[in-house]
Amino acid sequence: MxxxxxxxxxxxxxxxxxxxxxxxxLAVLRGKAGDTSPKGGCHQGTCxxxxxxxxxxxxxxxxxxxxxxxxxxxxxxxxLAEAGVLHPLQRAFMDGFAAQCGFCTPGMLMAAKAxxxxxxxxxxxxxxxxxxxxxxxxxxxxxxxQAILAAARANSHNAA
Amino acid sequence: MRLAxxxxxxxxxxxxxxIGQGRSRVDLPGHVTGKTTxxxxxxxxxxxxLKMVRSxxxxxxxxxxxxxxxxxxxGVVRVLTAKDVPHNTYTILILIQIGPxxxxxxxxxxxxxxxxxxxxxxxxxxxxAQEAAAKVKVDYEVLPAVLDMEAALKPGAPLVNEHHGQNYxxxxxxxCRKVRFGDVEKGFAEADHILEQTYSSSPIEQAPMExxxxxxxxxxxxxFTCYTNTQAMFFTLDNTSIILQMxxxxxxxxxxxxxxxxxxKVDVIVEPIAILAxxxxxxxxxxxxxxxEEMQISSxxxxxxxxxxxxxxxxxxxxxxxxxxxxxxxxxxxxxxYGAQKGAAHYPGPYTIPNVWADTYCVYTNRxxxxxxxxxxxxIADFALxxxxxxxxxxxxxxxxxxxxxxxYRDGDMKAHxxxxxxxxxxxxxQEASRAANWPVAEKYYALSSHPREG
Numbered sequence: 001m002x003x004x005x006x007x008x009x010x011x012x013x014x015x016x017x018x019x020x021x022x023x024x025x026l027a028v029l030r031g032k033a034g035d036t037s038p039k040g041g042c043h044q045g046t047c048x049x050x051x052x053x054x055x056x057x058x059x060x061x062x063x064x065x066x067x068x069x070x071x072x073x074x075x076x077x078x079x080l081a082e083a084g085v086l087h088p089l090q091r092a093f094m095d096g097f098a099a100q101c102g103f104c105t106p107g108m109l110m111a112a113k114a115x116x117x118x119x120x121x122x123x124x125x126x127x128x129x130x131x132x133x134x135x136x137x138x139x140x141x142x143x144x145x146q147a148i149l150a151a152a153r154a155n156s157h158n159a160a
Numbered sequence: 161m162r163l164a165x166x167x168x169x170x171x172x173x174x175x176x177x178x179i180g181q182g183r184s185r186v187d188l189p190g191h192v193t194g195k196t197t198x199x200x201x202x203x204x205x206x207x208x209x210l211k212m213v214r215s216x217x218x219x220x221x222x223x224x225x226x227x228x229x230x231x232x233x234x235g236v237v238r239v240l241t242a243k244d245v246p247h248n249t250y251t252i253l254i255l256i257q258i259g260p261x262x263x264x265x266x267x268x269x270x271x272x273x274x275x276x277x278x279x280x281x282x283x284x285x286x287x288x289a290q291e292a293a294a295k296v297k298v299d300y301e302v303l304p305a306v307l308d309m310e311a312a313l314k315p316g317a318p319l320v321n322e323h324h325g326q327n328y329x330x331x332x333x334x335x336c337r338k339v340r341f342g343d344v345e346k347g348f349a350e351a352d353h354i355l356e357q358t359y360s361s362s363p364i365e366q367a368p369m370e371x372x373x374x375x376x377x378x379x380x381x382x383x384f385t386c387y388t389n390t391q392a393m394f395f396t397l398d399n400t401s402i403i404l405q406m407x408x409x410x411x412x413x414x415x416x417x418x419x420x421x422x423x424x425k426v427d428v429i430v431e432p433i434a435i436l437a438x439x440x441x442x443x444x445x446x447x448x449x450x451x452x453e454e455m456q457i458s459s460x461x462x463x464x465x466x467x468x469x470x471x472x473x474x475x476x477x478x479x480x481x482x483x484x485x486x487x488x489x490x491x492x493x494x495x496x497x498y499g500a501q502k503g504a505a506h507y508p509g510p511y512t513i514p515n516v517w518a519d520t521y522c523v524y525t526n527r528x529x530x531x532x533x534x535x536x537x538x539x540i541a542d543f544a545l546x547x548x549x550x551x552x553x554x555x556x557x558x559x560x561x562x563x564x565x566x567x568x569y570r571d572g573d574m575k576a577h578x579x580x581x582x583x584x585x586x587x588x589x590x591q592e593a594s595r596a597a598n599w600p601v602a603e604k605y606y607a608l609s610s611h612p613r614e615g
Contacts, residue, residue, distance in 0.1 A: 036201035037194025039419070041369045042451040049369055077194035090192040094184060102191030103369040103419030109192065137369045137420050 004067040010035060011079025019066040026050045026061035029076065037078040037106045041135070048134030051107035052076050058114035060133075077106035080113065088151040088158075089113060096147035100138035107134050112148045122152055167588045187417070198370055198419055199387040204377055204444035208237055210437055211289035213279035213296045214457070215271035218305035218526040219318065222269055222278070226297040230281055233295055235288030238441050240280040242266040245436060246405040249323075251493050252428050255398050262323035263492040263529070265403055265433055271300070272320055272491035273526055275457045282437050282445065305526035309465060309486045312525045320491055320524040329489065329497045329522035337504035341576035342515035344471075347480025351471025353555055358467045359544035363460035363488070366533050370419025372458050373448030374430050376438035383410045384435050389418040391425040391532075399428040404436055411435065423532035424458050427494055459531035462496055463488040466544040468507070471515075472552050476566040483507040485520040485541065490529035495536065497522045502537030505577040509545045510586045511567040516576035561594060565605040572612035584610040 003018040010033055017032045026043075029035045029052070038061050041049035045063040052061045053075040080087040089112050092098070099105040108131060115122055115130035122130070127148045136144060163180050165172060190196035227239040242248050242264060249261045249268075267278045279296045283289035306312040306320060312327040320327050331337055348354055374388035390396045393415050401408045418425055434447040449458065464487050471480035485503045489496035500522040507518045533539075553563035565587065573581040587610045594601050 030201070031203055035194075036197075039198070039370065040200070041371070041419075044451060046451075047369060077192075081193055086192070093192045094188045097185070097188075099188055099191040101369065101418065101420040102187065102196050103198065105191045106194045135369065137367055137422075 006066055006070045008069045008072045008074055010074050011076060017066070021067060023066045024062050025052070025064040025066045025069055025074075028066040029061060029074075035076050035078050037076045039103050039106060041103065046135070047104070047107075048111065048131075049104050049107040051110040051134065053110055053114055056117065058111055075110070075113070077109045080109060087113070088154045089116070089148065092147040092151035092154065093144070096143050096150060098140060098143040098147035100140050104134055104136045108136065108144055112151070115148070116152055116155065120152060121156055122149070124149065164592055167585070167592075196417055198417055199374060199389050199415070200370075200446070200448060202375060202387060204375065207375070207444040207446055208282045208284065208437070208441060209286040209289045210434060210445055210447040211281050211283075211286070211293045212277045212453075213281065213293045213298065215267065215274055215276040215278055215300075217271060217300055217302050218274045218307065219303040219320070220271050220300035221303060222267060222271065223299040223301055225279060227279060229295040229297070230279075230292040233283070233288060233292035235284040236281060236292045237284065237443070238282045238437065239292075239296070240266065240282070240433070240437060240440070241278075242268040244440065245403065245433070247403050250399060250403050252395055252399055252495065253493070253498060254402070255395065258493075258497055260323050262321055263494070270303075273528055275528060276491070277433075280433055280437065282441060307525055307527060309463070309488050309523040309525060312523050320526055324524060327524045329493065329500070329524075331497070331501070336519040336521045337501045339504050339507070339516055339518040339576050341517075344480045344482050344515045344517040347515035348471040348482075351479050352474045354469065354471050355548070355552055355555055356467065356469035357548055357551060358465065359540075359547065360465045361463055361540045361543070363463045363528065363530055364533060365455055365460045366420075366422035366424030366458070367455065368418070368420030368422060368424055371449040371451060371454040372425055372430055373446070374434050375444060375446045376431070376434040377444040378438045378442055379412075383412060384438055385412045385414060386431050386435055387414045388431055389421070389425055390415055390428070390431065391418060391421040391423070392428070395426070396428045396431050400432045400435060403432040404439070423461070423534050423536060424454075426532035427459055429458075457528070459490070459494055459529050461533035461536055461539070462490075462499060462530035464503075464540040466541065468544060468548045470548060470552055472556060474556055476556065476558050476563050478511060478513050478552065478567050480515040481508060481513050481517070483518040485518070487520065487522050487537070488527060488530060489522050489524055490527040491524060492529040493522070494529050494531040496530055499532075499537035503541045506538040506541050507545060508576045509542065509549075510569050510584075511564070512569045512573040512581075513567070513576065518576070559601060561590060561599055562601045562605060565590060565601065565608060568610075570610050570613055586610065
């Protein structure tokens with residue numbers, strides 16, 4: 001099968017891969033780039049576990065062709081903590097018990113980060129809307145919503 | 161967190177270190193950083209992908225299987241059928257002497273449910289395995305199917321599973337699990353009112369975020385490591401040992417983290433065939449359910465039909481209960497004979513009823529085999545009997561919570577299945593719930609306790 005060269009930045013590191021034409025970004029991140037933080041829960045764009053941020057936009061990596069990501073800047077949950085210091089969202093998810101089995105957590109964190117990057121002081125409705133594409137089968141939605149709101153408050157407190 | 165310390169004050173030990181404290185879970189740092197390792201977060205050089213050819217029919221005889229086109233498909237390494245499996249007929253609970261072996265790793269002669277595994281295809285890529293699976297030709301003679309328990313139990317119904325000889329599980333106690341306590345007929349004769357209701361439920365899929373799967377890796381020394389998200393490590397180890405006729409010392413199962421299970425990962429389905437494939441090819445093998453397989457193929461909670469007939473007095477006492485419960489096992493036993501058995505003991509609920517008769521049947525149909533899910537055997541029973549409790553209270557014009565106080569079991573009460581009640585706290589829980597929910601009951605019920613009855 002024809003291979004396509006793709007270069008992208010993953011959590012600030014430059015990556016260059018030869019990928020199968022038609023390969024998903026999820027498969028390339030997990031199988032080639034060594035980042036297994038995005039999860040494959042449905043491989044059909046319905047569960048949100050594979051969510052990543054591409055050039056500032058929340059994307060489903062299971063529906064994104066890797067070859068379309070040439071030159072892109074990609075952020076995943078593996079890149080959220082900086083120099084070992086947890087992102088406020090990660091801290092809030094831990095403090096608020098907002099993860100149970102943990103499988104949806106990386107996708108939830110990406111959806112939450114995309115929201116807070118754009119809307120630093122979201123309403124509860126904003127949060128619900130932002131994670132509406134992410135399924136949590138353990139049904140821990142309420143702690144997740146509360147954790148995202150808490151992270152936003154912590155951010156604005158630090159900024160003030 | 162508030163601990164209600166007034167209850168059982170004389171039995172309390174307050175030297176607890178953890179209870180009442182807010183403790184962070186040890187796995188949370190891994191979850192929020194994406195570092196938690198699920199079984200599929202591993203890559204092995206040369207890993208093959210397994211895809212299953214499945215029955216499109218509810219019930220059919222297999223006339224022939226032709227894998228020649230699939231074997232020629234580019235990227236295909238090996239195709240497995242029933243004859244490749246050393247001990248192909250198995251049942252999970254044989255480990256605790258609950259037989260007979262009634263299910264096949266890969267179908268032999270017949271398929272008994274739509275989705276049953278028939279042929280396993282191994283290829284270099286998932287895509288090649290999928291494409292080759294579509295090229296396997298299975299010639300079926302479609303047979304009449306039974307798709308509900310009522311039809312399965314009718315005389316002359318098609319036989320679902322020849323290993324059983326009839327469409328229900330034969331317990332050592334006969335066609336059903338039985339509970340006999342007191343004299344129900346006498347109880348009904350004395351009762352002021354009798355209420356009989358039937359409750360039915362559908363199968364329920366556990367739907368974990370992470371689908372069922374495993375990766376089996378040959379270690380080059382006749383030993384195999386299997387990374388799996390099973391919820392039943394030792395069931396898996398021991399059943400794999402039986403199916404592959406391989407000593408347990410050659411099998412190293414690595415689990416621990418599941419992306420949700422809810423009972424859906426208790427059966428032993430993916431590991432034996434993946435380890436066999438790794439043995440026969442000498443390469444790592446990944447067998448991961450698609451989302452479609454997770455929803456359609458993995459065992460759901462059983463459908464149940466439960467008829468409860470109760471005799472109740474105007475003063476609120478339930479004096480007789482007669483229950484007939486049916487559990488739809490689907491085509492194979494898996495954990496359902498056990499689930500149906502649990503129901504038999506459970507039908508009086510947390511209530512003391514002097515006269516009880518319960519029969520529970522585990523029924524075979526041509527549906528997806530059902531199995532474990534969160535309290536299986538008692539969850540649907542609880543739904544049925546608590547709805548029944550509300551209906552009984554309404555029938556005699558009594559507050560439903562007060563009605564439950566009257567019937568609540570207490571320490572020392574003999575339960576219908578001959579276990580003496582110990583450590584009951586239902587009354588205390590209801591007292592607390594009554595306050596928390598602002599659903600007051602008469603003062604005398606706040607004075608009750610679960611301590612043994614006087615005299």
